[in-house]
Amino acid sequence: MKFPGAIYESKARKYLAVYSFQHDVSVMLPPSFESAERVAHVSYSMGNKKGGIDVFLLRDDSLDFSGIVNLKKRISVNGREFRSDDLKSRSADFLRRDSLKDCDERYGIQAQIVENPKNVREEVLEIARADIVFYCGKKYARDRRTPRIEYVEKVTPVTELKRIIPEKILTGGKQIFVPTCELDANIDFGKGCISAWVPGENASFDGKNFVNFYSYPFGECDYCYAEDQHKSFPKSVYEFDLARLKKELKGECFLEFGKEKALGRPVKTLRFGKRTEPWAGFNSQEFIETLEAMTETRTRGVIPTKFLPFNPVVSELLRKTNSSIIYSIGFDEFELGACRHGCNNEFRIEQARKYHESGVNSNLYLLIVAHLPPGERETSILEFALKNSIPVQLLPMRFKRKDIASKVTGQDWGRLKESRAQLELPGLDEENRGGYKAKYGRLICQDINPQWLKMIGDNHGRIRMCHHDDRMAYCGTCFLNEGFIEETEKNKLERFGKRRKRKKTAIEKDVDFFGVKDSFS
Numbered sequence: 001m002k003f004p005g006a007i008y009e010s011k012a013r014k015y016l017a018v019y020s021f022q023h024d025v026s027v028m029l030p031p032s033f034e035s036a037e038r039v040a041h042v043s044y045s046m047g048n049k050k051g052g053i054d055v056f057l058l059r060d061d062s063l064d065f066s067g068i069v070n071l072k073k074r075i076s077v078n079g080r081e082f083r084s085d086d087l088k089s090r091s092a093d094f095l096r097r098d099s100l101k102d103c104d105e106r107y108g109i110q111a112q113i114v115e116n117p118k119n120v121r122e123e124v125l126e127i128a129r130a131d132i133v134f135y136c137g138k139k140y141a142r143d144r145r146t147p148r149i150e151y152v153e154k155v156t157p158v159t160e161l162k163r164i165i166p167e168k169i170l171t172g173g174k175q176i177f178v179p180t181c182e183l184d185a186n187i188d189f190g191k192g193c194i195s196a197w198v199p200g201e202n203a204s205f206d207g208k209n210f211v212n213f214y215s216y217p218f219g220e221c222d223y224c225y226a227e228d229q230h231k232s233f234p235k236s237v238y239e240f241d242l243a244r245l246k247k248e249l250k251g252e253c254f255l256e257f258g259k260e261k262a263l264g265r266p267v268k269t270l271r272f273g274k275r276t277e278p279w280a281g282f283n284s285q286e287f288i289e290t291l292e293a294m295t296e297t298r299t300r301g302v303i304p305t306k307f308l309p310f311n312p313v314v315s316e317l318l319r320k321t322n323s324s325i326i327y328s329i330g331f332d333e334f335e336l337g338a339c340r341h342g343c344n345n346e347f348r349i350e351q352a353r354k355y356h357e358s359g360v361n362s363n364l365y366l367l368i369v370a371h372l373p374p375g376e377r378e379t380s381i382l383e384f385a386l387k388n389s390i391p392v393q394l395l396p397m398r399f400k401r402k403d404i405a406s407k408v409t410g411q412d413w414g415r416l417k418e419s420r421a422q423l424e425l426p427g428l429d430e431e432n433r434g435g436y437k438a439k440y441g442r443l444i445c446q447d448i449n450p451q452w453l454k455m456i457g458d459n460h461g462r463i464r465m466c467h468h469d470d471r472m473a474y475c476g477t478c479f480l481n482e483g484f485i486e487e488t489e490k491n492k493l494e495r496f497g498k499r500r501k502r503k504k505t506a507i508e509k510d511v512d513f514f515g516v517k518d519s520f521s
Helices: 118-136 240-249 281-296 312-320 338-339 344-357 376-387 402-409 415-416 450-458 488-494
Strands: 004-007 014-020 038-045 048-056 070-079 081-086 094-095 110-114 146-152 158-160 163-164 183-186 195-203 209-216 236-238 269-272 302-304 325-327 361-368 392-395 437-440 442-447 463-467 472-475 482-485 512-515 516-518
Touching: 004 094, 004 118, 014 070, 038 118, 048 118, 070 118, 081 118, 094 118, 110 118, 195 338, 209 240, 236 281, 269 281, 281 302, 281 312, 302 402, 325 344, 344 361, 344 376, 361 376, 376 392, 392 450, 402 415, 415 437, 472 512
Parallel strands: 004 070, 110 146, 163 236, 183 269, 269 302, 302 325, 325 361, 361 392, 392 463
Antiparallel strands: 004 014, 014 048, 038 048, 038 110, 070 081, 081 094, 158 209, 195 209, 437 442, 472 482, 512 516
């Protein structure tokens, strides 16, 4: 994601201005820009809309913004006049300093600006005012806020949480397109993912306002399949009507895309967090109330999570609903936002252990590079799981970004998508290689590495796989029922039709886990 922004210039200094369409949301730059000093946050109103500007003093002229900011213009001040250069049209407008005297009231400008050095605070405010005038023109604020300019030791953002009522509570998803999937419906608790909303120093939340939290899109999990289906911060969270939630759980929900046809039967299995991380401290009430409603409707849950801490109340409800919790184990280096919250892989496996010890159906969701055999990272996680008797569901990575595919696999995207090109990967004999297929702009592992296939066996045991391609569907049922493997071809005609009932095996088989026979119980 790129922020819209501009360069502010005076004779002595250069600043980076980053724009936000939420006036009370401040941006955090990635670690490579730590030399850029935050000196101001300015908000304004244009008509009935509000916007914000974060201003950073640039002390390093070598910084390259091309990867994070889409530069819209350059605002410079020279003596008494300002100049605005649009970097596309190179048009120029001029404005005198004395013509800015009324703009604070016209646009309801409110600002926090660092107090020292004084010459910085003065020119930042003046250039920001000029920028607002250039952008808004005669579209003055309809709701005139009282202007407020604060000079502070440190800029501290205060962001108000918004609660909204969703059009529908439960939604459809994977099961519509992959009939083998055992999930009936999905529930998200907000429009934005907590991974991109990170705390700064001494951050707090009082139930209404976030203090010192920042929008941090660079914290999104780099391989998230839903990054284009949610907002980059959880400023808006859903407020559920409990009676309506229960009705939807009992069958009055509309899950098929573009169809107003009710499910017509109770939801058997509800997945938490289709497009976002389901747990955040500020949505704990809705999270717990959903589990409580499920106890009445006899609905089971599947909760993939990276953030959920051990909570005795949640633990009891998970047991009552006979639900499954699955801690996603990815790569910390590609999950910067989660790590800023303290929710790295070490945190997750520890929470999984605590829930398991409390009697919950607690599991690990291990993200793997499926064409390669297990490496040191995967082996250590699997050994931890075996030692603590925690089941593992494998999730082969699907790549939709060329840079991530290259970083994770060490191979070029074009080479990866060539049919069976992995057969030439160095250091692996033929039986230990896999291959990818390009489909829908993504690389899907078509040939799983034989070591993983040997590990899951018939997908009934304590190590299973969740994956599907054009040929095969591997369903671990998120450890709610027995896992299975089926040919995808059998499901194609039923893509939007009735789900086929599957015959279940009575006895689960042992799985060869690094040479150790260990049955799932």
